[in-house]
Amino acid sequence: MKLLLTDSGVTNPSIQNALVGLLGKPIAESSALCIPTAAYGHPYAGPRAAWRFIRGEEPRAPMCELGWKSLGVLELTALPTIDQERWLPLVQEADVLLVDGGDATYLCHWMRESGLADLLPSLHAVWVGLSAGSMVMTPSIGPDFVAWTPPGGSDATLGIVDFSIFPHLGAFPSNSMANAEKWAASMPRRSYVIDSQTAIKVVDGDVEVISEGEWKLFTP
Template identity: 60%
Template sequence: MKLLLTSGGITNPTISQALVDLLGKPISDSIALCVPTAQWGYPRHQPVSVPDFLHGRAWGCMTSLEWKSLGVLELTALTTIGAERWVPWVREADALLVAGGEATYLCHWMRESGLADLLPSLVDTVWVGVSAGSMVMTPRIGSTFVEWPSATDDRMLGVVDFSIFPHLDVFPENSLAEAEQWSAGIGGKAYALDDQSAITVNGGTVEVVSEGHWTLLESRAQ
């Protein structure tokens, strides 16, 4: 699977070009499924948050791009309809557009639905994450970002070997000082990204693409 791990979505031409490069074809020739599931687990989101994502009014407007086809994949429904229905939808998609919200809730439903088990076979699919939709691919998110009451810990899927601190300097509580303190608590490599920055992962190559600012945090935690 190819990854475009963003903080704020497709927010500038550099990130947009990175998406096209990963797809290997124009957006207008590509099929996408959007995954709003993380929205439901975030305590401060309201019902309007989901249609804002679906209609491209939020999260870098990535659902308002000129996709050939755009559908919805709601993970909480998948266990009730059977893999024989939804797995072909996912395999047909060129991109999965994964909204932000609560990462532990998203991680839970990725495992529960079976989507997490399917990921290794989606070699050419592009995972486009926003905030929690990016963080779910990392090893850990730290207790700072755990807001789902049923979460047992901060562990994620570990598809990549680095963690992500999103929305750098976008909110007062997302300062570089807070990112450094967060990084010291989780250990390992981490990136702090503002909403004009993203990380691409293609094969073994990891690259930051940005028109804003970002910081590589090398923690000394053991």
């Protein structure tokens, strides 16, 4: 699966060019499904944030407003209550999945409950994550980033990639480089610290940092 793991969406030409390259065609010719689920698990997000994401009203984090050929909403909490044949073909046909931020453990839980996590290896869609939508692809996020406590209390996520992500560098006082270094020291694997102008592209295990901003790689 092709991944574009962003801090704040498609915020600059470099990230947009990387996205178009992954799609293999223009955005205007690509069909997208947006996944707002993570927003419901975070106290600073919730329904209003999910609505703004779907509406494309987040100018600091462009995703749904990029000019897609078509755009639909895939709400993961609803999927376990409906027959798979009603939504699976739409996911299989999508060119891209746009995954909102919020709480990564909440998103991970519903990816597993909905069955979407099991489908990921078979999908041709590009996964474009925003904050928690990116962090969910890592093995774990660290206790500091858990706002919704999953059953069992773990900070584990999907482990599709073999590194962890500390997002929003410099965006909040708690997201300083000094705090990022402390977080990275507690992680058992390499970790990327990224800001709003940075994304991580992953194709068949190959990792490339796309940035017009600030980022840093920490290794254990």
